[in-house]
Amino acid sequence: xGRELMNNISVDCVVFGFxxxxxxxxxxxxxxxxxxxxKILFTDLTLxxxxxxxxxxxxxxxxxxxxxxxxxxNLVLEQFYTFGALDRLEHPNDQLWLEQFGDVFxxxxxxxxxxxxxxxxxxxxxxxxxxxxxxxxxxxxxxxYDHEQILKKALEHLRYKVRHEPIGFELLPVKFTLTQMxxxxxxxxxxxxxxxxxxxxxxxxNYVVPLKEKQIGVAHKPAQLFMFSRDVxxxxxxxxxxxxx
Amino acid sequence: xGRELMNNISVDCVVFGFxxxxxxxxxxxxxxxxxxxxKILFTDLTLxxxxxxxxxxxxxxxxxxxxxxxxxxNLVLEQFYTFGALDRLEHPNDQLWLEQFGDVFxxxxxxxxxxxxxxxxxxxxxxxxxxxxxxxxxxxxxxxYDHEQILKKALEHLRYKVRHEPIGFELLPVKFTLTQMxxxxxxxxxxxxxxxxxxxxxxxxNYVVPLKEKQIGVAHKPAQLFMFSRDVxxxxxxxxxxxxx
Numbered sequence: 001x002g003r004e005l006m007n008n009i010s011v012d013c014v015v016f017g018f019x020x021x022x023x024x025x026x027x028x029x030x031x032x033x034x035x036x037x038x039k040i041l042f043t044d045l046t047l048x049x050x051x052x053x054x055x056x057x058x059x060x061x062x063x064x065x066x067x068x069x070x071x072x073x074n075l076v077l078e079q080f081y082t083f084g085a086l087d088r089l090e091h092p093n094d095q096l097w098l099e100q101f102g103d104v105f106x107x108x109x110x111x112x113x114x115x116x117x118x119x120x121x122x123x124x125x126x127x128x129x130x131x132x133x134x135x136x137x138x139x140x141x142x143x144x145y146d147h148e149q150i151l152k153k154a155l156e157h158l159r160y161k162v163r164h165e166p167i168g169f170e171l172l173p174v175k176f177t178l179t180q181m182x183x184x185x186x187x188x189x190x191x192x193x194x195x196x197x198x199x200x201x202x203x204x205x206n207y208v209v210p211l212k213e214k215q216i217g218v219a220h221k222p223a224q225l226f227m228f229s230r231d232v233x234x235x236x237x238x239x240x241x242x243x244x245x
Numbered sequence: 246x247g248r249e250l251m252n253n254i255s256v257d258c259v260v261f262g263f264x265x266x267x268x269x270x271x272x273x274x275x276x277x278x279x280x281x282x283x284k285i286l287f288t289d290l291t292l293x294x295x296x297x298x299x300x301x302x303x304x305x306x307x308x309x310x311x312x313x314x315x316x317x318x319n320l321v322l323e324q325f326y327t328f329g330a331l332d333r334l335e336h337p338n339d340q341l342w343l344e345q346f347g348d349v350f351x352x353x354x355x356x357x358x359x360x361x362x363x364x365x366x367x368x369x370x371x372x373x374x375x376x377x378x379x380x381x382x383x384x385x386x387x388x389x390y391d392h393e394q395i396l397k398k399a400l401e402h403l404r405y406k407v408r409h410e411p412i413g414f415e416l417l418p419v420k421f422t423l424t425q426m427x428x429x430x431x432x433x434x435x436x437x438x439x440x441x442x443x444x445x446x447x448x449x450x451n452y453v454v455p456l457k458e459k460q461i462g463v464a465h466k467p468a469q470l471f472m473f474s475r476d477v478x479x480x481x482x483x484x485x486x487x488x489x490x
Contacts, residue, residue, distance in 0.1 A: 009254065009329075009355055054353060058329040082327040082357050084254075084303040108299060110254055110355070112327050164409045 005051040008106035011061045012049030012147065013077060013114045014154035015070075017121040018171040020180055022136045023187040024121055025151060028069055029131035030144055032097055042093050045135070046144040047151065049111065062114040070132050076170075077114040080157040081150075084110040088146040097144070115154045117170040137187075162188050166207065169228035177215060177223040178202060207233035250296040253351035256306045257294030257392065258322060258359045259399035260315075262366040263416040265425055267381045268432040269366055270396060273314055274376035275389055277342055287338050290380070291389040292396065294356065307359040315377050321415075322359040325402040326395075329355035333391040342389070360399045362415040382432075407433050411452065414473035422460060422468040423447060452478035 015026035027045040034041055048069045052061035062077045089098060089109060098105055121134045140151060161167045168184055169176075182198050202208050207229045215222040260271035272290040279286055293314045297306035307322045334343060334354060343350055366379045385396060406412045413429055414421075427443050447453050452474045460467035 006253070006353070008251070052329075055331065057331060058327065058355070079326060081324060082303065084297075084357070086300065086302060108251070110303070110357075112329070112355075 003053045003055060005104070006054055007051065007104060008109050010049055010051045010109050010111040011058060011065055011114060012047045012083075012111045012150055013062055013066050013116060014047055014151055015066060015072070015075070015116045015118060016137070016154075016158065016171065017118040017134055018184050018187065019121040019134070021183060021187075022138070023171075023184075024134040025137050025140065026070065026132060027135050027140070027143070029133075030097065032093070041096065044093065044142055044144050045140070045147075047147045048132070049147075051105065051109075058112055062112075066116070069130065072118075075116045075118070077116045079112060079114050081113045081153050082110060083113060083146055083150055083153075084108075085146060085149075091145070094145055111150070113150050113154060115157065117158075117167070119171055119173055159189060166228060166230075166233055172228075175211060175213065175225040175227055177225060179223060181208075181226070206236060207231075248298045248300060250349070251299055252296065252349060253354050255294055255296045255354050255356040256303060256310055256359060257292045257328075257356045257395055258307055258311050258361060259292055259396055260311060260317070260320070260361045260363060261382070261399075261403065261416065262363040262379055263429050263432065264366040264379070266428060266432075267383070268416075268429075269379040270382050270385065271315065271377060272380050272385070272388070274378075275342065277338070286341065289338065289387055289389050290385070290392075292392045293377070294392075296350065296354075303357055307357075311361070314375065317363075320361045320363070322361045324357060324359050326358045326398050327355060328358060328391055328395055328398075329353075330391060336390070339390055356395070358395050358399060360402065362403075362412070364416055364418055383435075404434060411473060411475075411478055417473075420456060420458065420470040420472055422470060424468060426453075426471070451481060452476075 017024045017026065026048060028048055029043060030046050031043045032041045033039060048066050050061075050065045050068070052058065056064070058079065059077065062079075063075065066072055066075055066077065086108065088111075089095070089107065137151070137155065140148070142148075143151065158167075162185070168181075168188060171184055171188075172180060178199055181202065182193055182195065185198075186192055209227050209229050209232070211225045211227055213225045215225060262269045262271065271293060273293055274288060275291050276288045277286045278284060293311050295306075295310045295313070297303065301309070303324065304322065307324075308320065311317055311320060311322065331353065333356075334340070334352065382396070382400065385393070387393075388396065403412075407430070413426075413433060416429055416433075417425060423444055426447065427438055427440065430443075431437055454472050454474050454477070456470045456472055458470045460470060
């Protein structure tokens, strides 16, 4: 007796990573073969998602689903929005894909969206029969189901958060250069900053702490390293009302 | 043939209102009688919520549910979080209440939370067989199901938003006094501001526009009226990164 799935409730996870140049997202390849044949009918990409079990909390489901598809463990997964559009599974490819499972899944599935920020795209991605890989967020096209919409909403959420909280540091290595930090913010916000202005602003952030260390093993002149101090941020910003500025 | 309900997916709406003194929430009385008797087994309160129809979008369901219970129309309802804890319907009162509907509803229900901000608690609340009324958020106790948790999360969400966006004005009349504005922010944030400091800060907000009008029909010395300008706010804040301050 296996655990029973909820046939009409799923979880989809948008796992973001930053590789020092581009904001990326973890996607799973979905390949549909013709019945009893090697002929490929279509190949596309999905977010890391699946149905939840009847005896499983939503947060648990999110963690289990990412782990099952990638082997990634202990991610911080945060719920950001729930998607229930009536036509979200209606593309012919989606219908074809779902038909192979018979009546296991409902025709109307509501999916709870989670997102996660990984500090590196160098993580070991286990591939359990499915190809899982990182794709630049900017270049993602033709995702399955409504996953483009889910990705777009996750990105909006990330942009909102990043404008109001120092959440971006979760995508950087513990010790980072200001160039890495600028590239990260440019990648998330889809904008470009003037280098001098950016550095001037950062120098006013007492929670971005300069270290007495420089990069090692780089071809160019090694840049100074910085760390983000959650402690300093919390102590100086807790009672602040951005709105009142 | 009526429309079919989703037996395991519902929507719960947290409708906030401000009556110039207190932050309030719209709640529905739930009274359980003994079978074939007038004897009341228990009375408690729920948020405005219900199951969604199989052919209904989530946003549509939220609007329909609030309208059905209150007659309120054209509310701006915003999704904020989805709740699916395994024990969310497990209180004996909830079990007793749900038993009367037989197998209509599942034992595991995932509910999508929405919230809305009303500028007045003077709105006509139609009572379709159920008592619907405003309760001060601070004094709410013993809600049905996990509705206390949903209310708490909605309040957290509102506090977060109000610190980062001028969303509070949606709870004030179009023309308001600075005393009303201060009381609103104190009510939402559960804090007290020094009157002089508060006014000094407001005077720096170019989007809180002083009018050449004063209160009318008040016993005390009439205070000056203000309006919030979304236009001015958008034009001066759109490209701002609070995070960088």
